[in-house]
Amino acid sequence: MADREKRFVADVMLGRLAKWLRLIGYDTLYYKKIEDSQLIRVAMREGRILLTRDAQLVKRGGFQSLFIESGELEIQLAQVIREARLKPRLKASVLCPLCNGELQTVKKEQVRGLVPTYVYAAQRDFSRCPRCGKIFWKGSHWQKIERRLRDMGYPAS
Numbered sequence: 432m433a434d435r436e437k438r439f440v441a442d443v444m445l446g447r448l449a450k451w452l453r454l455i456g457y458d459t460l461y462y463k464k465i466e467d468s469q470l471i472r473v474a475m476r477e478g479r480i481l482l483t484r485d486a487q488l489v490k491r492g493g494f495q496s497l498f499i500e501s502g503e504l505e506i507q508l509a510q511v512i513r514e515a516r517l518k519p520r521l522k523a524s525v526l527c528p529l530c531n532g533e534l535q536t537v538k539k540e541q542v543r544g545l546v547p548t549y550v551y552a553a554q555r556d557f558s559r560c561p562r563c564g565k566i567f568w569k570g571s572h573w574q575k576i577e578r579r580l581r582d583m584g585y586p587a588s
């Protein structure tokens with residue numbers, strides 16, 4: 432399986448992890464409400480790796496899964512990167528953290544008036560999701576995780 436083809440579906444406990452997997456370039460489905468049986472069906476039908484904090488779910492077998500032990504986002508992300516052998520692409524985040532759509536880079540001038548003034552003043556790079564219309568930039572939370580990933584030895588680009 433080519434690295435970019437690794438895809439995930441996260442259980443209801445793992446919303447933030449799902450966002451971050453999208454931010455580092457990995458197609459990840461997430462539903463706020465979904466039954467275990469449906470999660471399994473999605474994982475099987477689409478060949479996605481099921482990410483779950485439920486150890487019982489992992490034991491059922493018949494699909495690829497990863498049991499996420501930690502409740503802490505950074506540790507969860509590190510675990511998935513390590514165990515699924517991902518190659519995070521920190522600079523070229525391509526998927527919308529909210530809806531999994533494919534982000535497009537936009538010129539700074541295009542987002543004038545659409546983002547808070549302090550953000551417009553402080554940030555240089557913006558992207559927009561054509562699916563849900565949200566505009567993104569790399570704020571302080573991004574920098575924290577980026578630093579953490581870099582500490583773990585992943586390149587920043």
Ligand SMILES: [Zn+2]
Nearest residue numbers: 527530560563
């Ligand atoms: Zn979106």
